[in-house]
Amino acid sequence: MLKENVYKRLSDVVGERFITKAPAILDTYAFQWCFEIESVQRGEEPSRFGIRPAAVVLPETTEEVQSIVKICNEHDIKFKPLSTGMGPWAAVSHPRSIQIDLRRMNRILEVDSKNMYAVIEPYVTNAELQAELFKFGLMHHAQGAGPQTSPLASHTAFVGPGFTSPYTGFSGRNLLGVEWVMPNGQILRVGSYEQSGKWFSGDGPGFSMRGVIRGWMGSYGGLGVFTKAAIKLYSWPAPKDFKWEISGTVPHYDWKVPPYWKMFVLNFPEWEQFEPAFYEVNDHDAVMMASCSSAEGLAGLFTDTKMEAIEAIFGGVLLHAKRYFIVLVTAHTEREFNYRCKLITAIMEKHGGNDLIADGIIAPRDAHYAESVRNMLGGHAFRFSNCFQSTHGGMDSIALAVNIAKVNQPIKWKYIEKGVIGDDRGEGVWTTAYECGHTAHLEVPTVYNAASVESCKGYAEYQDECNEVDLKQALGMPFFIVGDKVHDYYGPRTMDYPKWLRRIKATFDPRGVGDSSHYISAEKEE
Amino acid sequence: MTLDQFEEMMDSCVRCSKCKYIPQIAIKSQRFSHICPSVQYYNFHAYSGGGRMIMANAYHKGRLEWTPEMLDVLYQCTNCGGCEVSCKWVYDFEPNEVIHELRVQAVKSGAGPMPAHKKYIDLVRQKNNPYGEEIEKRSDWLSDDIEVDDGSSTLYFVGCTAALRREEIAVSTARVLNAANEPFRILGSDEICCGSPVYRVGDRDTAIDIMKRNVESFRERGIKRIITSCSGCFNMLKTEYPRYVEHDFEVVHTSQLMEELLREGRLQPKKEIPMKITYHDPCHLGRMSEPYEPYEGEKVELLSQVYIWDPPKPFRQGTHGVYDAPRNVLKQIPGVELVEMERIREYSYCCGAGAGCKSAYPDFALFASNERVDEAKSTGAEALVSACPFCKTSLQDALKERDDPMEFFDLTQLVLKSLEGGE
Numbered sequence: 006m007l008k009e010n011v012y013k014r015l016s017d018v019v020g021e022r023f024i025t026k027a028p029a030i031l032d033t034y035a036f037q038w039c040f041e042i043e044s045v046q047r048g049e050e051p052s053r054f055g056i057r058p059a060a061v062v063l064p065e066t067t068e069e070v071q072s073i074v075k076i077c078n079e080h081d082i083k084f085k086p087l088s089t090g091m092g093p094w095a096a097v098s099h100p101r102s103i104q105i106d107l108r109r110m111n112r113i114l115e116v117d118s119k120n121m122y123a124v125i126e127p128y129v130t131n132a133e134l135q136a137e138l139f140k141f142g143l144m145h146h147a148q149g150a151g152p153q154t155s156p157l158a159s160h161t162a163f164v165g166p167g168f169t170s171p172y173t174g175f176s177g178r179n180l181l182g183v184e185w186v187m188p189n190g191q192i193l194r195v196g197s198y199e200q201s202g203k204w205f206s207g208d209g210p211g212f213s214m215r216g217v218i219r220g221w222m223g224s225y226g227g228l229g230v231f232t233k234a235a236i237k238l239y240s241w242p243a244p245k246d247f248k249w250e251i252s253g254t255v256p257h258y259d260w261k262v263p264p265y266w267k268m269f270v271l272n273f274p275e276w277e278q279f280e281p282a283f284y285e286v287n288d289h290d291a292v293m294m295a296s297c298s299s300a301e302g303l304a305g306l307f308t309d310t311k312m313e314a315i316e317a318i319f320g321g322v323l324l325h326a327k328r329y330f331i332v333l334v335t336a337h338t339e340r341e342f343n344y345r346c347k348l349i350t351a352i353m354e355k356h357g358g359n360d361l362i363a364d365g366i367i368a369p370r371d372a373h374y375a376e377s378v379r380n381m382l383g384g385h386a387f388r389f390s391n392c393f394q395s396t397h398g399g400m401d402s403i404a405l406a407v408n409i410a411k412v413n414q415p416i417k418w419k420y421i422e423k424g425v426i427g428d429d430r431g432e433g434v435w436t437t438a439y440e441c442g443h444t445a446h447l448e449v450p451t452v453y454n455a456a457s458v459e460s461c462k463g464y465a466e467y468q469d470e471c472n473e474v475d476l477k478q479a480l481g482m483p484f485f486i487v488g489d490k491v492h493d494y495y496g497p498r499t500m501d502y503p504k505w506l507r508r509i510k511a512t513f514d515p516r517g518v519g520d521s522s523h524y525i526s527a528e529k530e531e
Numbered sequence: 532m533t534l535d536q537f538e539e540m541m542d543s544c545v546r547c548s549k550c551k552y553i554p555q556i557a558i559k560s561q562r563f564s565h566i567c568p569s570v571q572y573y574n575f576h577a578y579s580g581g582g583r584m585i586m587a588n589a590y591h592k593g594r595l596e597w598t599p600e601m602l603d604v605l606y607q608c609t610n611c612g613g614c615e616v617s618c619k620w621v622y623d624f625e626p627n628e629v630i631h632e633l634r635v636q637a638v639k640s641g642a643g644p645m646p647a648h649k650k651y652i653d654l655v656r657q658k659n660n661p662y663g664e665e666i667e668k669r670s671d672w673l674s675d676d677i678e679v680d681d682g683s684s685t686l687y688f689v690g691c692t693a694a695l696r697r698e699e700i701a702v703s704t705a706r707v708l709n710a711a712n713e714p715f716r717i718l719g720s721d722e723i724c725c726g727s728p729v730y731r732v733g734d735r736d737t738a739i740d741i742m743k744r745n746v747e748s749f750r751e752r753g754i755k756r757i758i759t760s761c762s763g764c765f766n767m768l769k770t771e772y773p774r775y776v777e778h779d780f781e782v783v784h785t786s787q788l789m790e791e792l793l794r795e796g797r798l799q800p801k802k803e804i805p806m807k808i809t810y811h812d813p814c815h816l817g818r819m820s821e822p823y824e825p826y827e828g829e830k831v832e833l834l835s836q837v838y839i840w841d842p843p844k845p846f847r848q849g850t851h852g853v854y855d856a857p858r859n860v861l862k863q864i865p866g867v868e869l870v871e872m873e874r875i876r877e878y879s880y881c882c883g884a885g886a887g888c889k890s891a892y893p894d895f896a897l898f899a900s901n902e903r904v905d906e907a908k909s910t911g912a913e914a915l916v917s918a919c920p921f922c923k924t925s926l927q928d929a930l931k932e933r934d935d936p937m938e939f940f941d942l943t944q945l946v947l948k949s950l951e952g953g954e
Contacts, residue, residue, distance in 0.1 A: 029590075029604055063575070133558060133560075137560065391623055425836070427837055456539040
């Protein structure tokens with residue numbers, strides 16, 4: 006509970022309409038996807054209800070955010086900012102905490118089409134930004150969390166791979182100028198914004214703070230509030246007069262695919278052929294999308310309902326899909342398009358692959374092209390059981406990604422046999438590469454049933470085992486589940502990086518008011 | 532239903548916020564990306580479909596007790612079903628059904644509905660309409676030149692709002708039917724409320740009593756087919772009644788009937804109406820009118836942790852709402868140019884009048900109707916057309932408040948204007 010005078014001060018900042026301490030409203034911030042796994046990992050029964058914040062505030066401006074943070078410092082109250090807030094990192098971890106819901110900060114402040122960046126506030130969503138950018142012939146990097154999530158949150162505080170990563174990289178790489186309300190309540194303008202009021206660079210002239218802001222894989226709301234950010238934009242490969250038009254009725258929508266777009270599903274007998282082909286496709290910097298999954302995943306991606314997906318699995322996809330990756334070729338001209346398609350075909354043939362689309366095994370509908378660039382395909386994984394989460398992470402090389410996939414398969418299979426996670430024969434992984442294949446990301450999406458105690462416990466056990474294997478076999482850092490415990494588990498084998506993170510936390514958050522639950526605490530718990 | 536039956540889906544909400552927006556693939560602009568008027572106006576997550584599902588879950592698990600704030604959150608929702616369309620793009624959840632069930636619980640516990648709702652429910656009990664008008668007034672719209680066939684097995688169920696507040700819709704409906712030589716009868720002072728305003732705020736027991744009375748009344752009169760010009764009545768009679776009472780009469784909306792009459796050549800719109808118009812899909816004619824198909828089956832674990840229904844369970848997603856009929860009618864009116872808004876069909880934005888919001892939370896209702904008018908204006912249309920007296924009242928209120936010259940027509944009014952001698 007907050008003291009009345011503190012609540013009153015917060016209320017004076019945002020206005021009575023934009024603050025609440027009503028339990029019925031607070032509880033909707035205490036409920037989060039994956040809390041059920043974290044609660045099991047703490048030795049409790051699985052539950053999506055966590056800690057109820059003491060209040061929720063809805064600021065509209067940076068100045069309001071700053072005032073709120075200052076009040077938190079004065080009264081020793083923790084805070085956690087969130088945008089759409091999907092996942093346990095969005096929630097508070099201490100009862101004496103307030104939630105800063107950034108929903109009212111939802112403006113696209115600037116689209117600089119010449120210098121190819123957009124300045125956005127926290128609650129602009131990927132789909133909204135994309136819809137506006139297409140009008141300029143531009144697009145941004147949208148993280149895999151989905152079209153309804155915040156690109157600012159991902160660019161400033163998360164990792165952010167996405168379906169268009171071969172073309173647009175990952176979120177952290179696309180961050181330019183930033184306006185940051187630090188945990189002590191001061192405002193810092195990062196990069197060129199500080200020096201010139203222009204947003205074009207994250208590294209200068211002016212402060213370069215991108216490494217500090219990001220730390221390992223992001224601060225997950227534990228290092229202040231990022232109130233504005235400029236993000237890098239890319240050319241949208243469609244005609245100038247292209248309009249995003251959807252027709253049809255749910256669940257089967259139609260979309261007019263722009264000219265010079267084509268999908269392939271390059272299928273190889275084993276990882277040994279997959280790996281060099283994946284390297285080559287990425288090395289040529291010629292595709293919008295290149296990512297892999299299991300046969301079950303392929304059926305899920307290119308269908309519109311769970312039942313359709315199940316029919317596709319048993320209707321041929323399971324039989325024919327081996328080690329494949331989906332490629333989306335896009336181009337601005339016919340010549341460029343023909344070159345890229347020939348290139349993809351040549352790489353496929355060189356490594357003994359076949360195209361599952363050309364062979365008629367799977368047929369993406371036109372709307373799936375739209376879903377690819379709108380970053381909606383990842384959401385299809387939820388259709389199987391209404392829930393999934395990922396293990397592993399390994400942001401390293403394509404070779405390491407393939408190694409994780411190989412190591413993971415028998416571990417995952419063990420839990421499938423126990424009947425506690427979804428059956429993809431242990432082969433369900435998701436990989437994408439960045440920057441011409443220089444680095445790659447692999448996670449292992451795993452279906453489980455959030456309403457089943459056994460399934461939650463089974464998934465949690467599987468995740469713990471994955472984490473242990475990651476450490477013992479040097480497979481990189483887990484993607485999602487961060488916080489003190491995991492950092493300290495990995496730190497001794499990874500150059501003691503948590504020491505540096507803790508110094509950053511202590512320096513920028515001297516009173517420890519930024520909720521550190523999924524970031525790091527200034528002091529190591531003994 | 533009970534909240535118990537929704538427990539698994541309430542526990543499984545991912546809190547992803549998809550329910551706040553139209554289906555993500557359909558977003559064409561930031562300005563018109565929202566589907567949920569409630570969260571757009573009130574902002575806190577609790578005001579979204581998913582938020583209310585969490586709230587229902589917290590109540591069900593004993594974490595919450597009824598408070599005035601909780602009741603406001605529960606009832607500051609038009610129950611328009613938009614959240615459910617967006618949610619079901621991925622998940623097998625029914626947030627709109629959960630919201631309704633929580634309202635039923637609120638009423639059963641004595642906490643709900645809101646005072647404004649209690650007032651009109653009393654009026655429905657006393658006067659058979661939520662406006663408290665005398666029953667004799669239900670036929671005041673009926674002029675001598677309208678032909679009514681008291682022996683017809685087709686009933687024009689006028690509805691309280693068209694009969695007592697939006698009489699022009701009753702008149703244009705009757706005149707269009709006369710023009711097509713389509714015989715119909717009315718119940719006049721014997722007509723009672725369909726039960727929609729009572730049902731939508733959670734007083735299910737009273738609503739079921741009304742349903743039973745109506746069905747009995749229709750049976751006694753040998754009614755085989757019911758025509759409605761009100762989307763709320765259509766939704767009740769067509770979609771909700773079969774869940775609670777058995778009946779075998781056909782229910783058609785005026786948009787569907789006019790489409791049929793035009794196809795048969797019985798209506799011949801010849802007068803040119805040179806006008807750019809846009810069409811607003813009423814929630815209760817569109818996504819909410821999709822029937823609930825009776826289902827008996829069981830959940831089977833097909834793959835580990837992947838369950839399917841055996842036999843396959845109908846997935847009520849808004850696919851089978853009435854979307855094409857009104858558009859087909861508009862396309863046949865000479866001179867009319869139909870320009871679409873960004874949020875249409877199953878992801879149409881609510882007018883704000885639904886589920887008792889207009890009476891209990893008029894500021895919120897006006898916000899929603901203004902939002903919809905903004906969208907209509909963005910198309911460059913000169914007129915806004917819809918097919919529901921509730922939507923008409925709500926959208927006209929917004930136009931009036933902003934002193935906007937944009938005209939509003941019910942679909943029946945526009946068709947009548949296009950008929951020789953129609954107006």
